[in-house]
Amino acid sequence: MPVYLETPLTKEKLKTLQVGDQVLLSGTIYTARDAAHKRLVTQIKNKETLPISLTNEIIYYMGPSPARPNQVIGSAGPTTSYRMDAYTPLLLEQGLLGMIGKGKRSEAVRMSIQKHQSIYFAAIGGAGALLSHRIKSAEMIAYKDLATEAIRKLVVEDFPIIVAIDIKGNDIYRDSKKKYRKLELFSKK
Amino acid sequence: MRSIHVEEITQVIQEMCVETNYYLDPHIKKAFYQSVKREESPLGKEILTSLIENADIAANYQIPICQDTGMVVVFCEIGQEVHFTGGYLEKAIHKGVRQGYAEGYLRKSVVSDPILRKNTQDNTPAVIHYQIIPGDQVHITLSPKGFGSENMSNIYMLAPSEGIAGIKKVVIQTVEKAGANACPPMIVGVGLGGTFEKAAILSKKALLRSVGTKSSLPHIAALEEELLNTINQLGIGPQGLGGITTALGVHIETYPTHIAGLPVAINMSCHVTRHAKRTL
CATH class of the missing domain: 3.30.360 (Dihydrodipicolinate Reductase; domain 2)
Incomplete structure (x- = not known):
């Protein structure tokens, strides 16, 4: 059974979520991927005011395809998260509470998630058409020159995600593989 | 003329x-249906079902x-x-x-x-x-x-003495390292032989074959099958969240090579792997 979760996130709400839980998320989230992360971190380091407050927010690693005139947004699936790893601990320090992407994070990010009691969700990579239907509005709000990489404010409804790293630091990518593994190869001796 | x-x-x-970009390759869709039946992970089954639904939405609503x-x-x-x-x-x-x-x-x-x-x-x-x-x-x-999977690709210049065992080792290592990032269930393109750049191009060409097709060379077809079986025992599963559907196919293309060399290029590709052909 999926867990229904609404934004704004609170640390209290995250306490009930465990790695592997299937979640249907509703509310407001922001998009940012490679280029937007680089700018956010540069602005933080320069002590400039950010275009969005990160406190208790969720960032979705996503750069959509263009919307047709009758569509809210084009295809809108997650991009691979590890490219954001270098920037993530600083954003978590700024109060960011959740991230949605796909793929394994670095050990530094996993520890930072645990330290800040935040959360990392996985969305299904390559399911951009399906996910676009769960996005009810999309508005470009910052770094507009970055086009697909600009920061967008999205309102989502029953957006399907899976808890990939929970507040205890449990990591689905580290643990789930073992369960279905049928052989051990090239042991790392 | x-x-x-x-x-x-x-x-x-x-x-x-x-x-x-709009219409999923029917061979991949067929592979999804077959995999849903076999997949042992309940979450993996759900993901594969979502991918079928995604393909239908893409085609019906003209969304990539x-x-x-x-x-x-x-x-x-x-x-x-x-x-x-x-x-x-x-x-x-x-x-x-x-x-x-x-x-x-x-x-x-x-x-x-x-x-x-x-x-x-x-x-x-x-x-x-x-x-x-x-x-x-x-x-x-x-x-x-797409570059989620492209970024996970690799090339190795093996010594001829490393042979089939060496090829298997580097292919499996590349798949393991790619994990969720290559958007499994993936398709693995392998280029064997030629020179450095020829192997890379062969590995890309291997991805153009419809999933489920075998090499016409018996020893290569056997290697494709063995690699696919091994990859699907790694536990990576759909989206890297655990399961037995890690790859839908391993395709190998070969070319003659130098007496001193055994180039192996591995081009990783996702479950969307797009290709079309026209003849004029």
């Missing part, structure tokens, strides 16, 4: 850019299957009896990409310089490989390649 107007090239390139609509790779096999008229072939190919990505509402994901990184805004240029063949036909194969 047969004349072909380059506008015909532009037209087919444009069409293929759009159709590959995946938002990463790729950098376009074009293989042009040109009969030596063909003469192109009306302009420069390469420009005609880029024009087809430009038009396809604009009219198809596809994402523009190409930057003009790997360091300066300014988006070209029209998804050009494409990466084009030419081959001159006998006859008076032109075969154009187009594959928009």
Whole structure:
């Protein structure tokens, strides 16, 4: 059974979520991927005011395809998260509470998630058409020159995600593989 | 001598850019249906079911299957009896990409310089490989390649003594390292032999084969099957969240090589792996 979760996130709400839980998320989230992360971190380091407050927010690693005139947004699936790893601990320090992407994070990010009691969700990579239907509005709000990489404010409804790293630091990518593994190869001796 | 107007090239390139991004390869869809039945992980089953649903939504609503609509790779096999008229072939190919990505509402994901990184805004240029063949036909194969999986690709220059065991080791290691990042269930393209760059091109060509097809060489077909079985025992599963459906296919292409070498290129590809072919 999926867990229904609404934004704004609170640390209290995250306490009930465990790695592997299937979640249907509703509310407001922001998009940012490679280029937007680089700018956010540069602005933080320069002590400039950010275009969005990160406190208790969720960032979705996503750069959509263009919307047709009758569509809210084009295809809108997650991009691979590890490219954001270098920037993530600083954003978590700024109060960011959740991230949605796909793929394994670095050990530094996993520890930072645990330290800040935040959360990392996985969305299904390559399911951009399906996910676009769960996005009810999309508005470009910052770094507009970055086009697909600009920061967008999205309102989502029953957006399907899976808890990939929970507040205890449990990591689905580290643990789930073992369960279905049928052989051990090239042991790392 | 047969004349072909380059506008015909532009037209087919444009069409293929759009159709590959909206319509999932039916062979992949069939593989999804087969995998759903076999998959042991309940979450894995759900993910595979979602991917089938995603393909249906993409086709019905004309939304790209995946938002990463790729950098376009074009293989042009040109009969030596063909003469192109009306302009420069390469420009005609880029024009087809430009038009396809604009009219198809596809994402523009190409930057003009790997360091300066300014988006070209029209998804050009494409990466084009030419081959001159006998006859008076032109075969154009187009594959928009996403970079979640492309980034996980690798090339090794093995010693001949490492043989089949060495090949298996580097292919499996590459798949393990790619894990969730390559958007499993993946398709693994392997190029064996040739030179450094030939192996890489072969590995890309291997991805153009429909999933489920086997090499015509018995020893290579056996290796493909063995690698696929091994990969599906790694536990990675759909989206890397655990399961037995890690790859839908392993395709190997080969070429003669040097007495001192055994190049192995591994081109990783996701469950969307797009390709189309036209003959003019």
